[in-house]
Amino acid sequence: MTAFFGRLADRIADIDSIVSVGLDPDTDRLPDEVAAADLPRWAFNRRIIDATAEHAAVFKPNAAFYEDPDGWHALEKTVAYAREQGVPVLLDAKRADIGNTSRQYAKILDRVDAITLNPFLGRDSLAPFLDREDAGCFLLCRTSNPGGADVQNLELASGQLVYERVADLASEWNDNDNVGLVVGATTPDELRAVRERVPDLPFLVPGVGAQGGDTEAAARYATAATPAGDTSGAGLVNSTRGIIFAGEDSDLDFDEAAGEAAADLKARLNEYR
Numbered sequence: 001m002t003a004f005f006g007r008l009a010d011r012i013a014d015i016d017s018i019v020s021v022g023l024d025p026d027t028d029r030l031p032d033e034v035a036a037a038d039l040p041r042w043a044f045n046r047r048i049i050d051a052t053a054e055h056a057a058v059f060k061p062n063a064a065f066y067e068d069p070d071g072w073h074a075l076e077k078t079v080a081y082a083r084e085q086g087v088p089v090l091l092d093a094k095r096a097d098i099g100n101t102s103r104q105y106a107k108i109l110d111r112v113d114a115i116t117l118n119p120f121l122g123r124d125s126l127a128p129f130l131d132r133e134d135a136g137c138f139l140l141c142r143t144s145n146p147g148g149a150d151v152q153n154l155e156l157a158s159g160q161l162v163y164e165r166v167a168d169l170a171s172e173w174n175d176n177d178n179v180g181l182v183v184g185a186t187t188p189d190e191l192r193a194v195r196e197r198v199p200d201l202p203f204l205v206p207g208v209g210a211q212g213g214d215t216e217a218a219a220r221y222a223t224a225a226t227p228a229g230d231t232s233g234a235g236l237v238n239s240t241r242g243i244i245f246a247g248e249d250s251d252l253d254f255d256e257a258a259g260e261a262a263a264d265l266k267a268r269l270n271e272y273r
Contacts, residue, residue: 004114004136004178005202005224005234007088012057012234017266018222018273020090020204021052022240023061023078029245031254041066042074044254046081048244051259053085055266058114060204060238063093079112088113090204090236094140096125103128109135116140116182116204119166123173133176136202141166141194144184144207163190167198180204183221185213185237195221202234208265209242215265219272239265 012018025041037043049059059082066075079089089112095105096118106128109115114136117126129137142152142163152163160168170179180202183194191205191214202224207213215237223235239261246261247254 003134004088005180007113008057008136008202008234008236011086011088012223015054015057016270017055017057018219018235018237018269019055019262019266020058020060020236020238021048021056021243021262022092022238023048023059023244024065024240025074025244026065029248031247033254039070039074039077041071042077044244045074045078047255048258049078049082049085049087051255052243052262053082053087055259055262056087057236058088058090060090060092060236060240062240063091076111083113090114090116090136090138092116094118095129096121098125102126105129106132114138119169123169126173130173130176130178133178135178136180137178138180138182138202138204139166139170141170141181142183142187142190144186144211144213146186148184148187163194164197167194167201170201171198174201180224180234182206184211185215185218186211188214188217191217191221199225200233202236204236204238206238208237209239215268216272219269223273237265237269 023045025044030044034040034043082089091112094116102125109132116138119139154162182204183191185205185207203222205218205222208218218237222237224233243258243261247257250257
């Protein structure tokens, strides 16, 4: 296993959790108690991290929620603080481009532990990321949004579906043992099919929680097989809104509600692991 997936497997074993906590601090939904802070997104994230770190295999900030000067500052502080707590950070950025642009994008791996990538531009666009043996690279395969089928389920001349071909390519490109796949829990049959196709690749499984994905399928198929033949390797099931905004439907403080939601998801996933 690569450095990242090895560390991730160790953390999963240590805390008995495959929960990925998404950190998407939508400024329209921040509680009043943090909205007035100098860096509201950082103030919010810090309390979420404190409340959920014991249950989080990783924290997964989505770059879209930080793309302004204050946002990037908040993201930098969030990443540093999460890693201080011993929790790796997976940046959900869905990057890929050609030539020097991709090399510039890949510099973010100096500051985060893993990243999501778009494989549509092919192997050369991903090379600056895949060449980083210490970093985890999760390629979009069968995403959790309804429109994912528009392209991902198209049949190729070979008879494969697009998402099946992506899974095969990910396995071929895994020279540094640092490649995983993004496969949503909202399509459990396809999640199972991809797992059967590539038993050794870690999955990031979104769609559990607010999107209503299949918790049992997510738990059963997220983690990769190990050389021993079991599934105690690396793999993640993500929830974002269902954790960080759990306080909107609770009498608890937002961070306490998030901690309870993360603990509950951990317990539900562990029923099926």
